[in-house]
Amino acid sequence: MPSSAIKGHLSLLGANALWGLMSPVAKIVMVGGTITPLVMTDIRIFGAMILFWLLSFFTKHEHVPHKDLAKLFWASLFAIIFNQGSFIFGVGLTTPGNASIITTSMPLWAMVLAALFLGDPITGKKVLGIASGACGALLLILSSETGSSQEAQGNILGDILVLLAEFSFAIYIVFFKGLVSKYSLVTVMKWLFTFSFICAVPFSYTSLTSTNWHALSFNEIEALLFVVIGSTFLSYLLLVIGQKAVGPTTAGMYNYVQPIIACAVAISWGLDSFSFIKGIAVIMIFCGVYMVSISRTKEQIEAYKAKKAKESKD
Numbered sequence: 001m002p003s004s005a006i007k008g009h010l011s012l013l014g015a016n017a018l019w020g021l022m023s024p025v026a027k028i029v030m031v032g033g034t035i036t037p038l039v040m041t042d043i044r045i046f047g048a049m050i051l052f053w054l055l056s057f058f059t060k061h062e063h064v065p066h067k068d069l070a071k072l073f074w075a076s077l078f079a080i081i082f083n084q085g086s087f088i089f090g091v092g093l094t095t096p097g098n099a100s101i102i103t104t105s106m107p108l109w110a111m112v113l114a115a116l117f118l119g120d121p122i123t124g125k126k127v128l129g130i131a132s133g134a135c136g137a138l139l140l141i142l143s144s145e146t147g148s149s150q151e152a153q154g155n156i157l158g159d160i161l162v163l164l165a166e167f168s169f170a171i172y173i174v175f176f177k178g179l180v181s182k183y184s185l186v187t188v189m190k191w192l193f194t195f196s197f198i199c200a201v202p203f204s205y206t207s208l209t210s211t212n213w214h215a216l217s218f219n220e221i222e223a224l225l226f227v228v229i230g231s232t233f234l235s236y237l238l239l240v241i242g243q244k245a246v247g248p249t250t251a252g253m254y255n256y257v258q259p260i261i262a263c264a265v266a267i268s269w270g271l272d273s274f275s276f277i278k279g280i281a282v283i284m285i286f287c288g289v290y291m292v293s294i295s296r297t298k299e300q301i302e303a304y305k306a307k308k309a310k311e312s313k314d
Contacts, residue, residue: 008245012254015238020261022231024269028223034215037088040227042197042204045080047228048236049193055186062187069191071179076195079172085200087165093158102162103255107133107292109170110252118174118248125295126249133256133288139281174248185240192236253292256285 029035035043064072107130114120180188201208216224243251260281 004245008242009250011238012242012246012251013257015235015242016254016257017261018231018235018238020258021265022227023262024265025223025226025231029216029220029227032215032217032220034212034220035224036207036211038204039207039211041084041088042200042208043224044084044228044232045193045196045200048232049190049197051229051233052186052190052193056190059184059186062183064183064187064191068179068182071176072188072191073195075172075176075179075188076192077199078168079176079192080196081199082168083165083172085165086161086168090158090161090163090165093161102159103166103258105163106166106170106255107249107252109167110173111249113170113174114248120247120249123295125291129253129288129291129295130249131288132284132291133253136256136281136284136288139277139284170248170252173243173251177243177248180240181244185237185244188240189236249295250292253288256288260285 026040030037030040111120111122111126111130115122242254
């Protein structure tokens with residue numbers, strides 16, 4: 001495997017590990033009620049925007065024409081606004097278990113969209129890999145599920161919103177790979193978060209100004225800093241590095257890493273315990289990622305057909 005591909009896989013692994021840590025850490029902040037999910041989203045977007053702009057002052061300046069700025073605006077909607085907005089409101093209406101299960105649909109959306117619009121082949125290895133990863137993720141989630149049967153029912157509107165969040169991110173993964181490969185990751189991210197901030201503030205200005213910031217404890221501030229710096233700034237940096245190096249279906253497959261990390265944190269905090277089923281689930285997830293990553297790409301299939309055509313002529 002080329003070094004660039006290895007770098008891409010490690011970057012996607014890191015990004016999704018940080019996102020997996022975000023949920024339990026964010027609960028530390030929001031459990032007190034001072035910071036609402038909407039305010040948390042705004043802090044993530046604003047904090048990341050500031051950090052990316054600061055980082056851009058230490059990197060080579062890139063001119064982005066208006067045409068590509070418009071594309072980056074649309075990318076920000078699908079990657080951040082629609083994705084995070086739908087997910088936050090969806091989780092508020094459904095159960096965490098339902099939301100976790102629905103998030104496993106993202107790789108499937110990515111594979112279907114890439115096949116329909118980019119001509120990316122749906123190979124047997126991809127289908128088997130996604131099935132293996134999905135089954136592993138579901139095993140992991142269901143083996144850790146707690147709560148009453150009434151809580152587990154969730155709300156259909158919340159489930160639909162979470163599903164839309166995953167579909168939105170799949171659109172970003174599939175349709176904006178060429179755009180993010182055109183510019184440096186700092187340039188891409190500073191504009192994505194700038195446009196996201198401009199779109200988000202009008203809907204949350206009242207909540208931001210009415211928040212009692214002085215009521216935050218030291219632990220809550222620490223957790224908030226991790227969410228902004230680790231699970232937003234660093235994770236999106238790693239996402240773009242990975243997105244440049246691997247295909248959209250493979251990038252989507254790393255979504256299955258998030259429940260592994262969430263489960264590991266729950267176990268380390270004494271909120272859950274390790275079991276044989278969880279071990280099998282983790283193996284299935286990584287086997288699924290491996291099968292998708294070794295599946296032949298569109299370019300490889302076309303090269304193989306061209307080689308066979310040339311051999312038949314000879």
